[in-house]
Amino acid sequence: MDAITQWVLDAAASIWVFPAxxxxxxADAFLVVVPSETIVVALGSLSASSGSPHxxxxIVVAAVSAMIGDSLTFALGRRLGAPLLARVRSPRVQSVFEWARIALERRAALVIFIARYIPFGRVAVNLVAGATGFAYRRFLPLSALACTAWAVYNVALGAAFGAWLGDYPVVAVAVSIVVAIAVGLLIDAIRVRRERRRAVE
Known part of the structure; x- marks a missing residue:
């Protein structure tokens, strides 16, 4: 266990941690299987329990990188537009894109903020925003605010467990990751339930 703890601490203090x-x-802006939230939460936990990374x-690296990813996804939607969305065959994926389109029309700021915490939701919202001609000058500041809030939230979540379990950094990382995943699943479940309720009404 001591060897694992030392390896984790060395990795967190590495000069490569921020580029990673x-x-x-x-990458998480395009590939939902990439666990950016998990990594940021874990590093937030280590930051509080060991002091590394800073x-x-x-927070700054996570926020700026998330904003860059959102902008690239937006640009992909703007460039490829409707043909890209038309190739989607999965009914579930199509329903997410339709939700994103309607939500952007009705309450753009709210949906961009909420989607940041839903892995596939944010991909859908950013692609649809670009594909439907949503103004980038309006999208960028909303994305910047959402990404900053997302970074602060994930680091703070990890830091809370890191401070609580400071003597056990590996345990703190594991607990913080489980909680982060649970919160993400809860948010997605709430979104799905609300959409089903609207469909019934």
């Missing part, structure tokens, strides 16, 4: 966070967070720097 940036790469994973940007917490403010982690």
């Amino acid at each position: 966070v940036a790469l994973l967070t940007v 917490m403010v720097a982690l």
Whole structure:
């Protein structure tokens, strides 16, 4: 256990930790299987329990990288537009895209903020925003605010468990990851339930 703990602490203090966070967070804008939230939460936990990586720097890197990823996904939607969305065959994926389109028309700021916490939701919202001609000058500041809030939330969540279980950094990382995943699933479940309720009404 001591060897694992030391390896984790060494990895968190490495000069490569921030480039890795940036790469994973940007990639997560396109590939929902990339666990950017999990990494940011875990590092937030280690930051609080061991001092590495630097917490403010982690927030800045995560927020900026998320914003870059959102903008690239928006640009992909703008460039490929309707043909890209038309190729989607999965009914569940189509329903998410339709939800994103309607939500952007009705309450853009709210949906961009909420979608940031739903892995496939944010991909759908950013693609649809670009594909439907949503103004980038309006999208960018909303994305910047949402990404900053997302980064602060995930780092703070991890830091809370890191401070609580400071003597057991590996345990703190494991607990914080489980809680982060549970919160993400809960948010997605609430969204699905609300959409089903609207469909019935």
